[in-house]
Amino acid sequence: VRTVRHGLVSRLLRLEMRELDRRRRGDLVSRVTADTTLLRDVVSQALVDLLTGCLVSAGALLLMLWLDPLLLLLVVATVALAAAVVTTLLKGMRKASEQMQSSVGAVAAELERALGALPVVRIYRAEEREARRIGARVDSAHGAGVRAAKLAAVMSSAVELAVQGSFLLVLVVGGMRVGSGGAESLGDLVAFLLYASYLVMPLSSVFRAIGLIQRGTGAYLRIDEVLALPEEPAQPPALAIPGPPPSGTPPALELTDVRFAYVPGRPVLRGATFTVPRRGLVALVGRSGAGKSTLFSLIARLHDPDAGIIRFDGRPATALSRQECRAGIALVDQNTHVLEGTLRENLTYAALDATEDDIVRVVRLARLGDVVRRLPGGLDGRLGDHGGTLSAGERQR
Structure with missing residues (x-):
């Protein structure tokens, strides 16, 4: 779990900016904390119960097969019936668990949303409104958790009934066979019943572990989704875009026919071209939304242009690593409170x-x-x- 958390943190800190802008930070944080905690329970408890339960059950079943194959068939039939019931419940458990983890992530995201703009929330007296908004996510997580618990309770009861039912069925059928003077002895029946009783705990552990694994699968899928997100490449591509050899002393920065769009088909920059001298003061002036901040994002390699060339000291940016490009940049940022929503x-x-x-x-x-x-x-x-x-x-x- 520690390794998974290290991997998640490393991936999140290196995500492509376009990908990060599409997702809620609080939900991503929840995947590092809450989802990995559930995954820990699967690793530390479910896998152990599954392994030991399968081993003990296999041993008991082999001995029961050696004693009386017919009675074993009765036991297997009743357990298979319970397994069929459990199989129908597992999909619901996995869905409820995934919804619960998503709701927990939404709680973190909504809380981060409100706390990130707390002065705005308080000045406009919106504490109760935000509490209700976050509370709705809490209720959603609660509802999904209760559904998962109900399914787990039904599954556990089905397994207990099947094992105990098979025990009673063996007692009745085996007793009738012993009473009718069959080949089976009373000692064999008692031994068979003893092995059947050994199945109660391990089989319960196996099915309980399978249920917990299904719950953990929902958390794992959310973790795996983050680990599959694209991250910005640390090194330049093998084939860099060649640029013309610089004549004399190249400018500190040069943009040639740079084009960029956050959303395909909605361009922000259409052929931006300018140079920044090694010494001097350059101001980008234009109406809001014209692409000034976007240009700075491209220069800082937070995004890569869709077309065109950016050169640092006469060298194409694609021939440099992002760290090399950013080493000569200092930033004074401006922050504004905008809440996630419409x-x-x-x-x-x-x-x-x-x-x-x-x-x-x-x-x-x-x-x-x-x-x-x-x-x-x-x-x-x-x-x-x-x-x-x-x-x-x-x-x-």
């Missing part, structure tokens, strides 16, 4: 009774029309965690 929810956060006309007026005054048109869903389009789909200027407005 554009409408953020605009009306302090005015829940705002009418549609009020919202349209605010969009016009804040010059957010381009954002409304760009977002899938318009006013009801989701902004991503901390407004990850917006530019810095758009988040400010």
